Amino acid sequence: MKLKRFLLRYYPPGIILEYEQGGILKTKSIDLLDLKPETDVDAVVDEIARKEPLITSSKLEQVRKLITRLQDKLLQTEDHQFYLFKVLRAHILPLTNVAFNKSGSNFITGSYDRTCKVWETSSGQELFTLEGHKNVVYAIAYNNPYGDKIATGSFDKTCKLWSSETGKCFFTFRGHTAEVVSVAFNPQSTYLATASMDKTAKIWDIETGAERCALLGHSEEIITVTFNTTGTQLITGSFDHTISIWDVHSGKRIHTLIGHRAEISSAQFNWDCSLIASGSMDKTVKIWDPANGQCIGTLSGHEDEVLDVAFDFSGQYLLSASADGTARVYNATTHQLISKLEGHESEISKICFNPQGTRVLTASSDKSARIWDPETGQCRQILEGHTEEIFSCAFNYEGNTIITGSKDNTCRVWR
Numbered sequence: 291m292k293l294k295r296f297l298l299r300y301y302p303p304g305i306i307l308e309y310e311q312g313g314i315l316k317t318k319s320i321d322l323l324d325l326k327p328e329t330d331v332d333a334v335v336d337e338i339a340r341k342e343p344l345i346t347s348s349k350l351e352q353v354r355k356l357i358t359r360l361q362d363k364l365l366q367t368e369d370h371q372f373y374l375f376k377v378l379r380a381h382i383l384p385l386t387n388v389a390f391n392k393s394g395s396n397f398i399t400g401s402y403d404r405t406c407k408v409w410e411t412s413s414g415q416e417l418f419t420l421e422g423h424k425n426v427v428y429a430i431a432y433n434n435p436y437g438d439k440i441a442t443g444s445f446d447k448t449c450k451l452w453s454s455e456t457g458k459c460f461f462t463f464r465g466h467t468a469e470v471v472s473v474a475f476n477p478q479s480t481y482l483a484t485a486s487m488d489k490t491a492k493i494w495d496i497e498t499g500a501e502r503c504a505l506l507g508h509s510e511e512i513i514t515v516t517f518n519t520t521g522t523q524l525i526t527g528s529f530d531h532t533i534s535i536w537d538v539h540s541g542k543r544i545h546t547l548i549g550h551r552a553e554i555s556s557a558q559f560n561w562d563c564s565l566i567a568s569g570s571m572d573k574t575v576k577i578w579d580p581a582n583g584q585c586i587g588t589l590s591g592h593e594d595e596v597l598d599v600a601f602d603f604s605g606q607y608l609l610s611a612s613a614d615g616t617a618r619v620y621n622a623t624t625h626q627l628i629s630k631l632e633g634h635e636s637e638i639s640k641i642c643f644n645p646q647g648t649r650v651l652t653a654s655s656d657k658s659a660r661i662w663d664p665e666t667g668q669c670r671q672i673l674e675g676h677t678e679e680i681f682s683c684a685f686n687y688e689g690n691t692i693i694t695g696s697k698d699n700t701c702r703v704w705r
Contacts, residue, residue: 293344296356301645301687302561302603303360305353307344318344321562322357323604327365331357364646372661372692372704374675376414380407380701386428387682388695391437394686396454397693398440399701400427406442408454411691411703418457422450425469429484433475439496441482443470449484451496461499465492472514476521476538483524485515491526493541503541507534514556518563523580525566527554533568535580545583549576556598560605565622567608569596575610577625587625591618597639602647607664609650611641617652619664629667633660639681644689651692655679659694673704 294315297306303322308315320338335354339345345353381401390397396417400406406420406427420427420442429443432454439460440452449463449470468488475482481502485491491505491512510529517524523544524536533547533554552571559566559580566578575596577587594614601608601622608622617631617638636656643650649670650662659673659680678697685692692704 291344293346293349296352298356298359300360300363302605303364305338305356305360307342309344322360323562323606325357325360325364327361329361331361366646369670370690372671372673374673374702375691375705376703377675378409378414378416378701378703379699380409380695381405381699384678384697384699385682385695385701386426387430388684388693388701389430389432390684390686390691390693391432391454392434392687393437394688394691396437397684398430398432398454399695400430400442401699402426404444406430406440406452408440408457409701411686411693414703420450420452420457420459422459422462423448428469428471429473431473431475433479433496435477436479439475439479441473441475443473443484445469447486447488449473449482449494451482451499461494461496463492463494463499463501465501465504466490468511472512474515474517474524476517477519478521481521481538483515483517485512485526487511487513489528491515491524491536493524493538505534505536505541505543507543507546508532510553514554516558518559518580519561520563523559523563525557525559527557527568529553531570531572533557533566533578535566535583545580547576547578547583547585549585549588550574552595555596556600558599558601560601560622561603562605565601565605567599567601567622569599569610571595573612575599575608575620577608577622589618589620589625589627591627592616594637597637598641600642602643603645604647607643607647609641609643609664611638611652613637615654615656617641617650617662619650619667629662629664631660631662631667631669633669633672634658636679639679640683642683642685644685645687646689649689651683651685653680653683653694655681657696659683659692673702675702676700 383402425445
């Protein structure tokens with residue numbers, strides 16, 4: 291094994307090692323999820339040197355410099371005030387979803403007008419319109435971190451794979467017998483997963499366009515599908531009140547997570563794949579151990595349906611958003627409530643952390659998006675101007691640009 295080079299990953303903090311083994315270029319990551327600005331760098335370097343054979347004594351100084359750069363990034367202050375940069379009259383009918391590519395240079399919008407559009411963030415220019423679906427384009431995704439492909443899932447029961455660079459359609463994936471409502475790429479960008487109202491999920495090979503396997507076992511509609519960070523497992527959340535964990539390679543179900551008393555709205559892995567969080571119409575959030583499928587915590591307190599859940603990049607904090615108009619921040623390990631985010635006048639349908647984990651973004655049907663301090667629960671900024679409900683919002687990778695998508699047919703870029 292020969293170390294070729296280091297790559298820095300800011301969010302979550304880590305160092306990627308690119309090395310050669312038997313003539314093949316490979317990568318492995320050293321995750322530094324607990325790194326803080328005040329962490330003792332020497333202790334971290336010693337620990338890495340002890341555990342990682344690729345890091346020889348001649349490389350230690352370089353590793354020390356990389357860790358210092360990661361700490362400097364963590365120190366960057368977060369009092370960024372966002373202003374409205376662009377209003378994009380994106381579609382002739384309401385939007386369904388928005389998503390950034392990895393760098394945030396481009397983003398995509400899906401719509402009831404049956405198209406997906408690709409936009410340049412800095413100019414607000416429309417780059418492509420991805421046309422071909424015969425019904426609502428509901429689910430959209432980039433194959434991040436690469437960002438050269440886009441998947442669109444539609445109410446026409448198909449999913450399409452596109453080039454984000456030319457707008458060309460590579461494949462149309464046919465096989466579902468009802469609406470496709472969720473799509474996800476594996477981190478290696480070799481497979482695409484689709485979830486459908488036909489009660490099945492499918493995994494497709496994006497090189498050949500062939501169906502790899504169908505994930506059968508849910509008794510009601512599947513509304514969410516997500517890969518873990520390593521791409522070995524997949525979770526599906528269903529209206530049958532359960533979440534299933536699947537082995538990607540074999541397509542076999544590993545565990546069924548049973549405990550919610552109503553439909554699942556959202557389900558996510560944390561970064562190191564040690565936890566799964568799920569939100570449900572039963573007004574609770576549950577935390578699960580993926581290794582054994584056991585529920586290890588139930589977070590109660592919302593007075594109405596939980597519509598979204600999200601971890602921060604380190605996997606140490608967990609967010610919940612509810613139809614009761616409030617959001618909550620929890621410690622994902624101790625399950626302690628850290629803060630309540632109160633101020634929206636109507637339901638919150640979407641919630642996420644910025645990459646640094648220092649701000650929370652919420653989108654609400656009260657026509658506003660809000661930025662919050664997760665530690666104190668204080669609202670730091672209200673993003674106003676949409677004339678209808680906002681159902682989608684996202685930060686770019688640097689955390690300095692936001693997009694919001696609304697039923698008013700526009701998308702707004704804030705920076």
